[in-house]
Amino acid sequence: MHQTLTAKLKLEVTAEQKEQLARTSLAYREALNYTSGVAYQMGKTYNGTKIQKEVYYTLREKFKLPSQMACNVPRQVGATYKSLRTKLKQNEEATASGRTKKRYKGLDKPPKYVSRTCTLNYQRDYSFVKDQKVSVVTLDGRIKVNYQGYSKHLEMIASGVAKIGAAKLWYSKPTKTYYLLVSMEVEVPELAPTDINRVLGVDVGQRYIAVAADTRNKTQFFSGKKVRHKASRYVKARKTLQRKGTRSATKKLVALSGRERRFIADTNHCIASQVVTPNSLIGLENLTHIRERTKPKKKGEKASAKQRRANSNKARWSFAELHSFIDYKAVLSGSLAMKVDAHYTSQACPCCGHTSKENRPNKGLTFVCQSCGYTLHADLVGARNIALRVLLSRQDWESTGRFSAVPGASSDEAKGERLSRYSQLRWTIDAISTLSETEPSGEV
Numbered sequence: 001m002h003q004t005l006t007a008k009l010k011l012e013v014t015a016e017q018k019e020q021l022a023r024t025s026l027a028y029r030e031a032l033n034y035t036s037g038v039a040y041q042m043g044k045t046y047n048g049t050k051i052q053k054e055v056y057y058t059l060r061e062k063f064k065l066p067s068q069m070a071c072n073v074p075r076q077v078g079a080t081y082k083s084l085r086t087k088l089k090q091n092e093e094a095t096a097s098g099r100t101k102k103r104y105k106g107l108d109k110p111p112k113y114v115s116r117t118c119t120l121n122y123q124r125d126y127s128f129v130k131d132q133k134v135s136v137v138t139l140d141g142r143i144k145v146n147y148q149g150y151s152k153h154l155e156m157i158a159s160g161v162a163k164i165g166a167a168k169l170w171y172s173k174p175t176k177t178y179y180l181l182v183s184m185e186v187e188v189p190e191l192a193p194t195d196i197n198r199v200l201g202v203d204v205g206q207r208y209i210a211v212a213a214d215t216r217n218k219t220q221f222f223s224g225k226k227v228r229h230k231a232s233r234y235v236k237a238r239k240t241l242q243r244k245g246t247r248s249a250t251k252k253l254v255a256l257s258g259r260e261r262r263f264i265a266d267t268n269h270c271i272a273s274q275v276v277t278p279n280s281l282i283g284l285e286n287l288t289h290i291r292e293r294t295k296p297k298k299k300g301e302k303a304s305a306k307q308r309r310a311n312s313n314k315a316r317w318s319f320a321e322l323h324s325f326i327d328y329k330a331v332l333s334g335s336l337a338m339k340v341d342a343h344y345t346s347q348a349c350p351c352c353g354h355t356s357k358e359n360r361p362n363k364g365l366t367f368v369c370q371s372c373g374y375t376l377h378a379d380l381v382g383a384r385n386i387a388l389r390v391l392l393s394r395q396d397w398e399s400t401g402r403f404s405a406v407p408g409a410s411s412d413e414a415k416g417e418r419l420s421r422y423s424q425l426r427w428t429i430d431a432i433s434t435l436s437e438t439e440p441s442g443e444v
């Protein structure tokens with residue numbers, strides 16, 4: 001099994017090297033925009049080879065690009081046109097079937113490249129050399145640059161376990177720093193059910209961004225209070241700036257949304273690394289209906305002005321991102337993440353299986369089973385039910401030798417059968433769990 005990942009390496013450049021990288025990446029961007037114009041005139045072609053024949057000498061002579069880069073540019077432009085044409089086609093189909101009335105405008109004029117990036121091929125345009133340096137092609141020849149990064153990634157590069165692919169030179173405007181985004185492929189061993197020694201479920205929601213519970217009664221609560229408060233402040237600030245609408249406000253808005261996105265990503269990373277332990281099988285809810293679930297209740301005309309204000313300032317958390325981080329970290333630590341059906345995970349009693357809305361009296365913080373009296377922190381019920389469902393999948397895995405990661409795409413019949421099996425599940429461990437709250441904000 002392979003896992004692809006991107007190592008983000010911060011380049012520690014001298015003033016002169018910075019100048020060289022700037023000239024190179026700006027020339028590359030200009031070359032992209034020139035080539036985009038040419039491809040447009042060639043009937044919006046996405047054929048990279050055709051485009052290359054047309055522009056290669058100009059890219060070499062006028063833009064002074066090294067030969068390899070002069071080949072990368074037309075290829076990249078071709079890929080852009082291909083994806084835009086796909087979008088256009090999808091739009092035409094949607095228009096024909098009446099699903100939309102909006103016309104796709106992405107190909108009305110040649111697409112323009114705005115960000116300062118540059119694609120580099122491994123061992124042609126860049127390579128790793130001794131003393132933790134990377135050698136990068138510029139318009140003025142090769143330069144050797146020191147770099148820093150996530151220690152696990154540096155280890156993979158140094159040890160040679162990762163298969164290194166193409167990289168992107170990327171410039172962060174707010175920090176005025178150059179990064180090299182290196183895509184790598186690592187081999188991860190195929191897992192057997194017996195490699196798994198911990199089974200847990202992760203539930204996401206409003207009050208707690210995540211609650212994790214394993215079948216040995218270890219629980220982790222990641223409070224959403226502080227982080228949501230901070231995220232909501234971003235939303236409010238964004239609204240104020242949007243209302244202003246001046247040029248400088250727009251500039252601030254771009255910086256702000258970048259900061260907001262990074263804050264959410266940092267928090268998600270932090271939660272994911274605390275949830276994922278080696279050799280675990282981790283259950284995640286199928287998130288298809290999460291939007292409806294986390295949407296504030298009152299909405300539209302019925303909601304009061306105050307309620308509407310409160311709703312609109314509430315930040316939307318990216319749970320899909322959290323899931324993808326958990327999945328990514330799991331694969332790298334000899335674990336597996338899988339999706340389970342989310343149906344009734346918050347209403348079913350983990351102890352006797354009784355499923356009812358009434359199990360949450362007054363929608364309070366406590367789950368009280370109306371059949372057996374089992375009482376539990378309401379936010380823990382979901383995570384435990386998910387853990388139980390994963391445990392079932394682990395047993396299937398062991399008996400059939402086949403691991404199915406997503407239950408989603410099966411028939412209604414299969415789903416009905418699965419739900420009926422779920423209703424037989426029981427949480428039988430009697431130990432009283434000790435609840436500990438963890439603030440995920442430690443590193444952010």
Ligand SMILES: [Zn+2]
Pocket residue numbers: 349350351352353354369370371372373374
């Ligand atoms: Zn019960």
